[in-house]
Amino acid sequence: MEPQPTTTPTPDNGKNVAIIAYITLIGWIIALVMHNNNKTDLGAFHLRQMLGLMLLGLALSVLNMLLDIYFLGVIIQLGMLVLWILGLVSAVQGEKKPIPLLGEQFQQWFAGIG
Template sequence: MENLEDINKGKNTAIISYLTIIGTIIAVLMNNENKSEFASFHVRQALGINLLYLMLSYIIGGFDSWMISISFWVAMFALWVYGFIGALNGEKKESPIFGRFFQNIFKSL
């Protein structure tokens, strides 16, 4: 079981991290002041989802196909909802497919 005190300390920061890339940046700064492993986990997940969105949206935009665009939007929204619901519920669940990668690449946060 997770440390309930750590979850309560970092829950607001974790939730803020999923509110656009600006929210992620704010959450990084908030977590630097009051370090929480729970918040750090969600900051890494949210940062990964936001950067993945920015990188792939540029590529997907070049296809000029509404079917590919809709599929991309649905997949990104599903990743976002998965992380956001986890933060709301006080759970540390990695995003499907990319979660472990996000945790490894951003482990310094």
């Protein structure tokens, strides 16, 4: 009987958490739970970025509802989509690259995550 080859688990550098964080609110919650089991700088960085994006999107949506301007809503949605894509691409590449405009502030404001 031959011995079974042992597989050593590869260390998780947080890339999975970073990517999952960008997949809806439920994905963010799952990524937060995963991060709490294996804390990494990359995972924490992208959890903070996505939390900031979600809260920014919520605030801008409320503002748009109050102003009730259709064209403003379209611009907000396109802008949020671009920021989300930039964050997701950074996560997929395993980089800690803040999103434009408020990414650095998100890191400061949500420093408790991580």
